[in-house]
Amino acid sequence: MGLKAFRGELLSVAQDPREAGSEAVRHEADGLLVIEDGVILARGAYADLAARFADVPVERLDGLIVPGFIDAHVHYPQMDRIAAHGEQLLDWLERHIFPAEKAFAARAHADALAEAFLTELLRNGTTSALVFPTVHEHSVDALFEAALARRMRIISGKVLMDLGPEGLRDTPQTGRAESEALIRRWRGRGRLGYAMTPRFALTSSDAQLAEAGAFLEAHPDALLHTHLAENVHECAAVAARFPEAIDYLDVYDRFGLVGSRSVFAHGIHLSDRACTRLHESGAGIAVCPSSNLFLGSGHFNFGQADRIGVRLGLGTDIGAGTTFSMLHTAGLAYQVALAREERMDPFRALWLATGGSARLLGIADKVGALEEGQEADFAVLDAGATPLLARRTRDAALAERLFALQILGDDRAIARTYILGQCAWQRKPT
Structure with missing residues (x-):
């Protein structure tokens, strides 16, 4: 499969925030996720990684990218x-x-x-x-x-x-x-x-x-x-x-x-x-x-x-x-x-x-946090998936937007699902 990259807003929580506090949350408002043969090779701010991976094809994903x-x-x-x-x-x-x-x-x-x-x-x-x-x-x-x-x-x-x-x-x-x-x-x-x-x-x-x-x-x-x-x-x-x-x-x-x-x-x-x-x-x-x-x-x-x-x-x-x-x-x-x-x-x-x-489940070394070395399973969340969600999340900060997605969201809020860096499901355009 070689190298590929995705640009978008990245969010993951690798540890229990109750134990690790704010350090548990990793968020890049404009991030780059670089994948090699289904495994995450690099993750970080686009501005920090763009030059290093200038030759890698980049796909832009609109929405909030979270671990599968x-x-x-x-x-x-x-x-x-x-x-x-x-x-x-x-x-x-x-x-x-x-x-x-x-x-x-x-x-x-x-x-x-x-x-x-x-x-x-x-x-x-x-x-x-x-x-x-x-x-x-x-x-x-x-x-x-x-x-x-x-x-x-x-x-x-x-x-x-x-x-x-x-x-x-x-x-x-x-x-x-x-x-x-x-x-x-x-x-x-x-x-x-x-x-x-x-x-x-x-x-x-x-x-x-x-x-x-x-x-x-x-x-x-x-x-x-x-x-x-x-x-x-x-x-x-x-x-x-x-x-x-x-x-x-x-x-x-x-x-x-x-x-x-x-x-x-x-x-x-x-x-x-x-x-x-x-x-x-x-x-x-x-x-x-x-x-x-x-x-x-x-x-x-x-x-x-x-x-x-x-x-x-x-x-x-x-x-x-x-x-x-x-x-x-x-x-x-x-x-x-x-x-x-x-x-x-x-x-x-x-x-x-x-x-x-x-x-x-004993698989935290493999999946769950979008960390380097983990398998590239992730979902793209659409905060505008319904009119009510779009209205509620307009201009909202990250925590408020995530909370609204959890309370008001469902399958309609999943724009795409990726398995090992390959799109395995995509919502049909309305």
Whole structure:
């Protein structure tokens, strides 16, 4: 691909602004991003770099150039059940989600949904994601094949659920064997990564949870991806099934599933003890404000997590989540924090959707900050995408403009999405 450069307004947040302050924010009002073979070679003010790269072709991009969004928790099989009415978590799974996932017994169905799902990610500026498939082995193959063709950074792994409903049930032995086959088949290919994926504590036997822990020990490059303390009824059911456990997190801990590679979705109803254990282990939470609101699960406690030092990222949690837009999800994170009287700065919200999620998924050396040496995944945001956005952001300073994009923006605010320096999606002219 050689050398190429993009000129425009650049913004990224490489560290948590709560910890690093204003030093976390890197902004060039008139910047130059130089890319070589899909990797960022140089970044800085155009005036400082123009002479050095005078022979490199430069494309001007109008809009705010930010790192590609990183969705830390999303279910691709559930996209056709987005906006399914009327239930909280456990009933919603039974009524809407398990029937939808049973359709993945057909490989053609998985292929079609994988293509539609990845297109939707790109349309919303999302370039990397940690993705739940289904219990079917080929649901991972379908997703990975489609992601490999698009050169996207996708992490996924076969769902384990030997206590699941009829048609969505494996065994401890088949779950482990199929997971081993998948990681052998896909390890090292493109930008793909593997995650051991027990659905949640209620859908796996003790034997299967033990197998998941053994798999993680055997594969130090794999993540653990599951759900934790999302809904009060779920928490009560887990407590009833595991009366000997201290709390929900302790259930996973007893099987070797809590560590620096563990990503737990939600974590709304956690004790200080559990948060302290997350902090000490290096595990973290993918916060999913859209789905938590939609299912009536509650508001994530940013104050508690920050006080104890829990690692955080941000997820859409489609299909309980109601938007693929990580930009809008960042705005919902602000609103959820404010509901508990915690203020969230728009730069921190952007960090959660980019650098924070990258750190949580163990890929911060690769993506998330538009730094030299990182892969050139980025999105171009259009603050004039709608008449209201254009009016609200006219003559606005950077922080105010970013905040308005998070609150009022959605897929319409994504002008372009780039993967490894190549345009992978472009909004059609209106």
